Amino acid sequence: xxxxxxxxxxxxxxxxxxxxxxxxxxxxxxxxxxxxxxxxxxxxxxxxxxxxxxxxxxxxxxxxxxxxxxxxxxxxxxxxxxxxxxxxxxxxxxxxxxxxxxxxxxxxxxxxxxxxxxxxxxxxxxxxxxxxxxxxxxxxxxxxxxxxxxxxxxxxxxxxxxxxxxxxxxxxxxxxxxxxxxxxxxxxxxxxxxxxxxxxxxxxxxxxxxxxxxxxxxxxxxxxxxxxxxxxxxxxxxxxxxxxxxxxxxxxxx
DNA sequence: ATGGCGGTGTAACACCGA
Numbered sequence: 179x180x181x182x183x184x185x186x187x188x189x190x191x192x193x194x195x196x197x198x199x200x201x202x203x204x205x206x207x208x209x210x211x212x213x214x215x216x217x218x219x220x221x222x223x224x225x226x227x228x229x230x231x232x233x234x235x236x237x238x239x240x241x242x243x244x245x246x247x248x249x250x251x252x253x254x255x256x257x258x259x260x261x262x263x264x265x266x267x268x269x270x271x272x273x274x275x276x277x278x279x280x281x282x283x284x285x286x287x288x289x290x291x292x293x294x295x296x297x298x299x300x301x302x303x304x305x306x307x308x309x310x311x312x313x314x315x316x317x318x319x320x321x322x323x324x325x326x327x328x329x330x331x332x333x334x335x336x337x338x339x340x341x342x343x344x345x346x347x348x349x350x351x352x353x354x355x356x357x358x359x360x361x362x363x364x365x366x367x368x369x370x371x372x373x374x375x376x377x378x379x380x381x382x383x384x385x386x387x388x389x390x391x392x393x394x395x396x397x398x399x400x401x402x403x404x405x406x407x408x409x410x411x412x413x414x415x416x417x418x419x420x421x422x423x424x425x426x427x428x429x430x431x432x
Numbered sequence: 433a434t435g436g437c438g439g440t441g442t443a444a445c446a447c448c449g450a
Binding site for chain 1: 438447
């Protein structure tokens, strides 16, 4: 069984990429972030025609998340019940026996901004909610765009990023707090190539120069971690025409 | 130091992302 996550940066623009990628990578579950579209404009028929069940929570212009699955989807929750939020950044559901929590964690902009305060409050509320969710659902996967590079080895140029959002100690502490809910970063369970990232800026030919960050993650509770045999970042669709700036992350469970 | 690029909304540029 394969679980994947991908920030598509506009599903309207990236639908052909998603369909092509799913054809080549028929994963069981795919979490999407940054749909940037209202629910009325969600390409439901195209996704269903590709053989997927789907649930989604969108809004105009920003944010928006979805869960696609080859298996029936039940018990859908939109947003964190502990954190009233105008942004559509969380959708959770049960499929194939797994509680899938799809997140688009706030960017944070800069450490002295109101958006950073929002990010940290959002992360604390996520932790508090997941504490209960993990107890209720022992087989839980927290997947999405975290906008956090957990360690310096997840950053192309740590010196250049110092003092910026995504790499700060408060954010990294929040990431460790999630791991402390007895979850494993699937990517780090295995030997990995050095300098492998999941996001590269559109500017300055950052992808060709591999100037990236690893900010998209799959965290697995212990029972799922025990089943996990591989976790990869697929850089292939980042090379396609008009790509998302993020690459999919894929975990394989036995 | 600033803006690079790309998407959205809207119809020339502002806002946002990371």
